[in-house]
Amino acid sequence: KAGVTQTPRYLIKTRGQQVTLSCSPISGHRSVSWYQQTPGQGLQFLFEYFSETQRNKGNFPGRFSGRQFSNSRSEMNVSTLELGDSALYLCASSKQGTGELFFGEGSRLTVL
Amino acid sequence: KNEVEQSPQNLTAQEGEFITINCSYSVGISALHWLQQHPGGGIVSLFMLSSGKKKHGRLIATINIQEKHSSLHITASHPRDSAVYICAVRSAAGGTSYGKLTFGQGTILTVHP
Numbered sequence: 001k002a003g004v005t006q007t008p009r010y011l012i013k014t015r016g017q018q019v020t021l022s023c024s025p026i027s028g029h030r031s032v033s034w035y036q037q038t039p040g041q042g043l044q045f046l047f048e049y050f051s052e053t054q055r056n057k058g059n060f061p062g063r064f065s066g067r068q069f070s071n072s073r074s075e076m077n078v079s080t081l082e083l084g085d086s087a088l089y090l091c092a093s094s095k096q097g098t099g100e101l102f103f104g105e106g107s108r109l110t111v112l
Numbered sequence: 113k114n115e116v117e118q119s120p121q122n123l124t125a126q127e128g129e130f131i132t133i134n135c136s137y138s139v140g141i142s143a144l145h146w147l148q149q150h151p152g153g154g155i156v157s158l159f160m161l162s163s164g165k166k167k168h169g170r171l172i173a174t175i176n177i178q179e180k181h182s183s184l185h186i187t188a189s190h191p192r193d194s195a196v197y198i199c200a201v202r203s204a205a206g207g208t209s210y211g212k213l214t215f216g217q218g219t220i221l222t223v224h225p
Contacts, residue, residue: 033213043198043215056212090155101145103155 004093004104012110018079021107025072025093032074037088049074086111115139118199118216125223131186133219135199146173146184147198189223196220
C-alpha cells in the first residue's frame, strides 16, 4: 500500500513569490492535515481537511491556504513568501479525523 | 506556558537502559499522539491514546486524563531508538473530536552502544 506522497520534496523560492505543495494521502484516507516544522518553533498545525471541507485551521496568516479535492489529494499554497516561511512542510493523512496519523516525507522549502 | 510540555528535552542513555519521556498538557483533549522522528527522516506515529495504556514491542505509552499527563517508556533501549520523540495532543473542541493538534517541543534521545 503506497504511503503519503508529498511533492516536490525540495524547492527554493525567493521572497515575494508563491508556492504550491501537493499531498496525496493513503488510498481510502479522507482526512489530510498540514504542518510546518522549523528549528525555532518546532511542529505547528496549519490546517486539516476532510471530504473537501476545511475542518480546522491553525494560527497562521491568510497567506497560507489550502484545499482538498474530491479524490482526497490536497494542496497548500503560500503567497508572498517571506524568509521566515523557510521550513519543512509535512502532511499527514488518516482514515478519520481523529485516527492514527500517517506522515509524508515532507517538502523542504527554502526562501531566499 | 506552552499547552504541551515535554521532559526531558535531551536524554542520553546506554544501550539496554529503561527510558521514560514525559508529556504534560493543559487543555482538554480527545486524543494524545506519540511520534518518532529520525534525523533527516519523516515522522512515524507510535501511539494514539485516549485512555489507559498501550504497548507495542519494547514501547509502552500511558496516559492519565485526570492529571493531564502521558509517559512514553522504552524498555531495553537500543541505538536504533535514537530519534526525536514528540508528544501531540488533539484538543477537544466544541463537543466534537475534531480539535487542533498541538505539539510538544520534542525530546532528543541518544542511545549509546
